[in-house]
Structure formats: structure tokens, C-alpha cells
Amino acid sequence: MCRHWYRCSVGEAQRDPRHITPADCIAQLSSRTLHRAERRLRYGLCSFAQYWSYDFARIDYLLRHSEKWIQQKERSTLVDGRIKNIQIRCWRVWDLYANRVVPSWATKKTPLGISHTWMDKRDRVDVWTPINRREWPVPIPKDANLDLIRIEMLNLGAEYAWLDVLCLRQEGGIREDLRVPEWKIDVPTIGWVYRNKAVVCYFCGLGRPLRLEPGYFGSDRCWFKRAWTLQEISEEMVISGETRSDGTLAEDIQSRFRIQLASLQQMRGSHLVFDVLSEMKTRKSTKRLDLVAGLGYILDLNYDDSRSEEDAWAALVYAMLEYSRENLLFFYPEPGDGSKCWRPS
Template identity: 45%
Template sequence: MAESLKLGVHGLLHELNTTLGTSYTQNIPSLSYLLSNCITQNYDFGTVYAQFRPFWHDLTAIEDSLYTGKKKDKDMQQRALVGNSIVDIKIPPQHVWDLYSNRVVPCWVIKNKQWPKPISHAWVDETDQNNVWMPINRYEWPVPIPKGANLDLIRIEMLNLGVEYTWLDVLCLRQKGGKREDLCAEEWQLDVATIGYLYHVAEVVVWYLSGLGQPLSLKEGDLDSDWSWFRWAWTLQEIGEDQIIAGDTEDGPLHAKPIDGEGHYADKVLTRFYKQLHALDNISPDSYDIFDKITGLASCLESAKIPAYYENQSLEDAWTALVNTIIPWLRGDLFFLYPEPGNMGKKWRPSWDQVIKEPLPTKDSCEAWVGWNEKENEDWCEGYCIEKATVLGLNMGNMEDADRFGKLIIDIYGEKHIFKVTAEHYHPIPEGIYTAISAHTTLERWVIGRRLPNDRLEKVSVLTLPNPKEREKLKNLQIMTKTLNFLV
């Protein structure tokens, strides 16, 4: 028999009054009805307490808050997802962990729309974890936690940090194996794709770097493990503005002292740990679940909308969906800075296979713009175009020295104009005649490609015209035309 059923309305009200220091009676309008509904839902007292606590000291609008709040939240989620794209990433997660009541509750019960302070943690191998059924999430799904971890101790640590509501993936993101596993795909569409925004706006993120609820420790090989927190691309979106490292112990790594002024420690593993801690932008591209890379990138790249998450979607399709939604000047960087044509589908930007083998461009934005027509599925770039230009001297790649020097030759009525160009990469560019396009008035960065029918352009490579005087000379030739190019 459920706890609320045994207590009845009178017993539930008595427990709430005792816990919250009030003396309400059943004469308050709608209160008996709401408590009866909790009994019908088979809520235990912890769940009842979690739902009523935020509104208990102002019961005038409690019914409206509990019921219309749920509807408003559902409407917000439906508006956020349009087709396969999320047009509003600034939506709260669907569940949060109320640390006061020790229950997972819908996010809409949080009064004043405060954002929870999330937890980030390293995962462990399945052989080192247990799947535990527990009342915190009303036994909705088994919670995967490391062997030896205790959510009660994690809760105490978070409460000691002054946290009231938190978001923890294993508790707040529906897991497989539960009573309503069919809801996973629906909830993951939004939560997995947008959770990065929660970490972005959080006042503080709590890190468990050695595993959820585990004391922080380091030994040889930890930082190279597939399970290292630093090697999961997912953590790209979990860094946050301010962090607290949990699991600290008196003799733990956080209390080690450097042996010099250059950040070296007596233990090489400690030295590397602190270097990684201070250089989180250099998280390794190798991760256990490569799909996390794409979903993590979605929350790191600036975008007005991001693709929804579909577990069965191929890696290449997920990457394509992401590229279609990021802001146009980031697409421009992929076009003008990435040195090779795509090798799968689109030629104008790298495939996912290329992205994981060679880093994305890290130079400053070239301020180019590549648009996307969603209806026609057309990628386009308006730029300053030279229809015929000969490229020489860059046909030999050089792994040792990325910067290579060649020539761009333009023939105007038999007179050849020669410009010094640079390839800031090691990929060879076959000598030949190309169409060249630059999307910015500085004319510094160029894509060279093959002109196809119907104003289409097939990318071959990229090069740079580094000398401002050479660029001015090119402008004065007045041979460039501003052209709308459809990219294949």
C-alpha cells in the first residue's frame, strides 16, 4: 500500500504542517482535492512534499501553480521543437533533483523559475557500476551509479554547498530499462540536445572528476582512460563559468603543492592533471561514445537553433543536422578555413569522418557567411569571384611546414598578373585553372574550386593572399564580380 494512501488526506496534511511549520486545515479551498489527487497518483510523502513545498507558504494560487504550470511547460516544449530542429535552446530540463525532499520532480514545480545547479561527473565502465532502483525517482528507471557510491552522501555534499535543486543525468534524464522506456526517445529529443544551456547559465557546476560520488584520486593511466572526464567530448558543454570540484579529501590531489613556479608537481600524473584542469579547451578528441562529440558541439557552437537528438541517427546525419543549424559565419569558417573538400555528401565542408581525424579550424573567424535554404536544402555563399585563375606551386604537400607558398595567376587579355599566395595547411593543391571566391572585402582568404552549371561551385581547397599590397593590386584590376554561388 502506498504511503500516501495509508496516511490519507488528514495524515498527509498533518505531516506537511509538521515538516513545514504550519497549521493549515482541510478547510482551505482546493487543498483537500490536491492531496486526494496525490493519493490517487500513489505518491509517497517525499514526492508530495517536493511538489507542495515551493508553494506551501502561499496557498492562494497553489492549484493554478501545480496544474497550469504543467500545461505551460508542455506548451513551451512543443513550441521549442519544430520538425527536427530546436528553435529555442533556452528551455529548462524536464526533471530536477529537489535535494530538500530528495525526490526527482518536474522542473515546472520550481518556483520563480530558478535554474538548478548541475552536476558533471566521469562515467565508469558498466562492470564497475550498479543499476539501482530507488525512491528518489519513484522507481521510474534503474539509476546507474558507481559501485560504492551513495546518492545520500552526494545529496549531503550538495546541501552543504548550499544547493537546493540540482540536475544529475542518471536521475533527471530518463534511462533505459524503466517502466516507461518508450518515453526516452521523446524526452531525449529536447533534454540531450539542450542540456548544454543549463550548464552555460548555471552559477556553478559541481564536478566529480573520478566518478559520481567518488573521492577525487589519481593514479597512473587514469588520464588516458576512455572514462577520464577530460576525454569525454560531452564535458565540452559541462565546464560552466564557475566550478566546484567535489569528492575532495584531506590528502587528495587538490591539496598537492607545486615544486616550482612553472606548475610542476612531484608526481607527473599530478602535473598533467593540473595542466588539463587549466586548459579545458584542449579536451582530447577521443571519446568512448563518439556520438557525444556531435551533441556536445551543438551546445558549444553558437546557434539560433540546434538539431533534436535521435539515438538511432547516423553520425554523419547528426553532423549534417548540426551544420545546417549553426550560425552562418561558423558555416563560413568551415568553408573558408577547412583545407579539404568534404569526402561524404557535401563537398563545401568536412564530413564527420574528417572532423574526427583532423581538428576543425582554430584560427579567428574569417567573417565569411554561408547560408542554408532549408526548403531547397541548398547551401550558398555570396562572394567576390574570379572565374578563371591559375594556381601553381602548391601541388606538393608538406607535413613538416604547414605554410607553403605558391602563385595565383590571372590572365587579362593576354597579360598575366601574378600574386603570391599561401597554403596554411599540408594538403596538396593540384596545379590548374580554378574559380576563386572570397566572401570578405579584405580578400585575404579564398576558396578555390571548379565551376559547375547553374552557378554551382565544387570546393577543391583554400589559400590565403597574405600581403595587403597584393590584395589592393587585385582590387584595382576590377575583374572580380559579386556572385551568388550554390555550394555542392
């Protein structure tokens, strides 16, 4: 075996082959193997650098070009202070492989939307994380973990995801001056993430297990009662946080859960304005404005948190499709008591 692999020098060949020990053979073999591996590594690195050298040399140009594209996109999106087209991508996505928030133009892949109900303020904590470069605090439940959420999304086969607390600039960040102008575009177009796409839902809070205990549907923090989750309903809902039955999921609660979810999916598919308005009427929000703004992507609206709900409603009616306005005109049973008689206030 050694004689087959071992190649000796001229001086060594003059020696008695019986003097060649196994240790000499292994040392020579190891030396040659490492040398060949090093050559292959150098070749591989050179090939990699040659392939990517074009982009590396132009990286500054590409970054400036991308920033200019974003500015042009923002100017073309807002016309007279109103959003011209709500069918636009979100600004940021969560790169699950790199575990960081990146601009959406960095990939053409569609992110996996994550829907969740926000916990009460006393039950959540603000986390400063390198995932978003610590640009703003990330509010999550006290018993939640972003790393575990990431693992769960990776197990579902996702490469990119959209999570509001990570991808939408939150209050209290180091650049609070950027939040208001960003929200004018980001908030009304959130629905793009969830429309006709798979949506992962945490019904009991972000990153928390699914525990539908008695009283769940009566809580103001119930996923089915929050204003913003109305636009996050999709035909393909992935129920996250499911665990083996531990006695917390009573049969009647499970049945009600499935029925309500199916009913909401049917409502979203119908696109009937009165069905949507009736559903929103029963929901809760931190700001009353959000009851109107939560209809933004469904019925098309701009978001300005300085408005009253009546101003927001007027803007919503103005921005509705003609079909929806006709429904309000012909099917609402009584005159409006606001500034317009033909529609409800």
C-alpha cells in the first residue's frame, strides 16, 4: 500500500526500501495532500474573486444608484400627498439566512408575511437588536425570542420574511424624524405583504405557542379583534405555535377558531365593502384612527396619524374604488349624519 502511494527522492531510492518506515510514508503523503488541497483552495478563491470582481469594483455606484431609485420611487408613489399605486413592495425585508434587515430591492424574492397580535404594553419588552442595526427598539412579548421565530420561519422553507416590528420603523428609534414620512407610504401598503400570499399567524402573540383558553375570544387582544389583522388575512394561513394537545384546546374552542378563520377568509375573498366595514366595526385598536386606517389596503387609504377618524374616513371614501362608493350610495339604508348626506359618517 505504501509502495503504491509513496514517491521517494533519488537519494531515498538508493536506500534499502526496507528502511522506509510507515511514519515516513504517512508524512510524505500528508505533505503532498496538503499541498494539493492548498493549490485547489487558491484556485477556488481566485475563481470566486474573478467572478465577483465586477460587482465589488462597482459597489459604490450600485449603492448610490439604488438610493436614487428609492427616492424616485417615493416621489412617483406620492402624488399630491396621496399614494398613486398601493401595489408596491415594502421597503425592508428580514433576510433569514443573514439574520438582518435589508432593503427590499436587494432581492426579487417574495417575503413570507408574519401576522401577530400585539400584546398589552405591560406584557412586552423593547429589544435592541443587531438584526435591524439597532435603529429602533423592537417590541416583542416578554417570553418571545427573535432567534426562535427565525428558526421557525427557516423550517417553513422561507428565505425572506416581513415582520412589522423589524421591518417597519418603530417609535423611539435613533432617527425618529424618518418614521413619519416613511409611515406615509409603508403603513397604507402593508397589505401587499399578505395579499395572495402565504401568511404565518401567531394568534396568541408574536413567537408564543397557540393556547386558545376560555376567554380568548372575549379578550381585546384576541387576533380576531384587532383592527390591523383584518388586512392580514390570506387564503393560505399557516397556523404557527401549534403544539401537541395538552388539554388547553377544548373541542368547542377549536371548532369556533376554525369557523371564524374560514369566515374571515371568505369575507376577504368577496371584496364587498359592507362585509369589510361590518367586520371592522367589532374590532379594537390602540388609536381610533386605526379602525379606519386598518381598511387602508383593502379599500385604499393614505395614513397620517395626526388625522381624526372622521378625516381619515372622508379620505378613505375619496380613495375607494367607484364600485365601493356606489355600494355606499345605493345600499346604505339612511342618510349620513356627517358632512355628506349620501354616505355614512
